[in-house]
Amino acid sequence: MTEARRFPPSLPLLIRQAGHQLRLFVRVPVAVLFTIALPFVVLLIINATSGDRLIRDPDGEWPVDAFVCVAIAAFTAVSATFTNLANMVPIRREEGVLQRWRSTPLPVWVFVGGHVLAAVVIAAASVVFMLAVGVALYGVSVPMSSIPALVVTVLVATTAFAAMGMAVAALVPTASAASGVANAIVLPMALISNVFIPMESPPTALDIAANLLPLRPFVDAVQAPLHPVDPTTVPQWGALGVIVLWGVAGFACAVRTFRWNAAPGGGTRRRRAARQSG
Amino acid sequence: MTSPAIKVNDLVVEYMSSQGTIRAVNGLDLSIAEGEVYALLGENGAGKTSTVEVLEGHRSRVGGQVEILGIDPTAGGSRRRELRDQIGIVLQTSGIEPEITPREALTLFGAVYRNPYSLSEVVERVGLGDFVDQRVGSLSGGQRRRLDLAVAVIGRPRVLFLDEPTTGFDPSARRNAWELVRSLHADGTTILLTTHYLEEAGFLADRVGVISRGEMLVEGPPRELQQAHGRSVMSVEIAGAGSLSDVEASVAAVLDGISSTLAWQGTRLLITTEETTKVLERITRWALSTGADLSEWSIERPSLEQVFLELNADIDREGDDD
Structure with missing residues (x-):
């Protein structure tokens, strides 16, 4: 009898779901463009125009091109997790994909976990790519002793950013609004977080705000193990703590407010109308 | 098995709109035996989709009892998973990403069930052979609905919900879909379908229920309805x-x-x-x-269509008297 059969084990299902999300990622050109290609071009432009300046931080001086390269590496990891999930999940909701999976025996945590796992993998790949560019073009050095701290930092922080992305996906009613909201959060935050423009003497209020938001601590935590003068070998626990708090808040918010079907009057109705007239 | 596959008692569904609370389903009773094909007919807004959404677990109800295979569709945890393993749903919106192919979609969905059909079996039965490796985004409306059907049945469901399964089909695709429903019926699958097409209901269903304004107007085998009401x-x-x-x-x-x-x-x-x-x-x-x-x-004798139109005309006349 069918009743006697067991459900397939969760781990292979999780890996399959993550693989599915990775496949979707590489087949959505705009996602690849915004996550990797655009930050790469921005990096090339900034470093072509910023000369040989040195950036001074408490541990010493960075060549500006290495500093920016590492910061943008961190930024791509945020794009791959926070921005991508906040963009794509509402689109899939309007396509009915979320509701379709909700109709199957797939456990919810495996479905959501597949999205998060894929996002973290994309983030890690983006960081590796950007750092490889940095090593090749901008004199970034990645000491072996720094790698464990770097790996822990990227995995913990990107998981937290993924949770924040899910929270935005949960809170924003339509797909068209979601991409605007996600960018409206990320881009201003990037400007005060040393990503595109290193802040050398920011106003105190802005400095405090940047340190309470999750992006600046993440940039700091990625830069610390790659510092040209004094690379750290342990993760920046304080900075990671700030990010994890944001992640926990995002997770709680996503769990409480997540919606599986599109809001009435949103994209679904428009698409149905299009289908009926087509 | 003597207990019905689908059992609904005094179902009440409401939703909020800008005009206030609207009662979409108003005290509906429904009992569908295991292995039966039941068609729910009604005009747009009659409450048929609201009813089906409650049964699928996609909409909450204000009142009444609902059981599918003995499980309340709002159940959580392992009961929820147990129920989802045994039901198949064709939603009005497709819910498959346009970037993947039918083969990829069916492989992905098939993996989550305990006892799925094999890919080749579903491809053959639903007739996906021509486009199984094309991107979903490039499929025609009818091809996409066939894929929806395939995804709904891949888990070998005991109960299948079909919400307007052949809307947008050309006549030959509709015939194929009907053949599929009949073969699933022959396998003992319980099927609840909603449709605008009375011909479809008459052809497929063991019993038909006509609902209007959230209430069951009349139900019975199609032939009996034709004889009694037209x-x-x-x-x-x-x-x-x-x-x-x-x-x-x-x-x-x-x-x-x-x-x-x-x-x-x-x-x-x-x-x-x-x-x-x-x-x-x-x-x-x-x-x-x-x-x-x-x-x-x-x-x-009157067609089912005439029966349906007359029943609804009667309702409208009663409404005008108010």
């Missing part, structure tokens, strides 16, 4: 009784007191009535006494 159309050629208008006047006089309407189709007189025996008797007697010649008598 007016037959009788037609006859009448010669030797003067001009068409003379004939119409005479027949109208002869049928005085019988509820009927007259119309012409060429030279054939069409008489729509519930009282076919009386009409036959009166017209025959009139023809014998006047020497008129009757030929080509025919009596057609």
Whole structure:
């Protein structure tokens, strides 16, 4: 009898779901463009125009091109997790994909976990790519002793950013609004977080705000193990703590407010109308 | 198994709109036996999709009891998973990413069930062979609905929900979908379908329920509904009784007191009535006494469509009286 059969084990299902999300990622050109290609071009432009300046931080001086390269590496990891999930999940909701999976025996945590796992993998790949560019073009050095701290930092922080992305996906009613909201959060935050423009003497209020938001601590935590003068070998626990708090808040918010079907009057109705007239 | 596959008692569904709370389903009862094919008919806004969404677990209810295979669709945890493993759903929106192929989608969905059909079996039964490796985004509307059907049945469901499964199909695709439903029926699958197409309901369903304004108007096997609720159309050629208008006047006089309407189709007189025996008797007697010649008598039972239209017209008339 069918009743006697067991459900397939969760781990292979999780890996399959993550693989599915990775496949979707590489087949959505705009996602690849915004996550990797655009930050790469921005990096090339900034470093072509910023000369040989040195950036001074408490541990010493960075060549500006290495500093920016590492910061943008961190930024791509945020794009791959926070921005991508906040963009794509509402689109899939309007396509009915979320509701379709909700109709199957797939456990919810495996479905959501597949999205998060894929996002973290994309983030890690983006960081590796950007750092490889940095090593090749901008004199970034990645000491072996720094790698464990770097790996822990990227995995913990990107998981937290993924949770924040899910929270935005949960809170924003339509797909068209979601991409605007996600960018409206990320881009201003990037400007005060040393990503595109290193802040050398920011106003105190802005400095405090940047340190309470999750992006600046993440940039700091990625830069610390790659510092040209004094690379750290342990993760920046304080900075990671700030990010994890944001992640926990995002997770709680996503769990409480997540919606599986599109809001009435949103994209679904428009698409149905299009289908009926087509 | 004696307990019904789908059991609904006094279901009430409401939703909020800008005009306030709207009651979409108002005390609906439904009992569908295991292995039965049941068609829910109703106009847009009658409450059929709301009902099905509650059964699928996609909409919450205000009141009433609902059980699918003995499990409340709002159940959580392992009961939820157990139920989802045994049901298949064709939603009105497809819910498959346009960037993947039917083969990829079916492999992905098949992996989550305990006892799925094999990919090749589903591809063959639903007829996806021509486009199994094309991107979903490039499929025609009809091909996409076939994929929806395939995804809904890949888990070998005991209960299948089909919400307007053939909307947008061309006639041959509709025939294929019907064949599939019939073969699943033959396998013992319980099927609840909603449809606008009365022909579809009449062809597929063991029983039909007509709902209006969230209430069950009438239910039963399609043939019984046709017999009990519709007016037959009788037609006859009448010669030797003067001009068409003379004939119409005479027949109208002869049928005085019988509820009927007259119309012409060429030279054939069409008489729509519930009282076919009386009409036959009166017209025959009139023809014998006047020497008129009757030929080509025919009596057609109403289509399910006429039954449906009349039931809804009755409801509208009652509404106008308020």
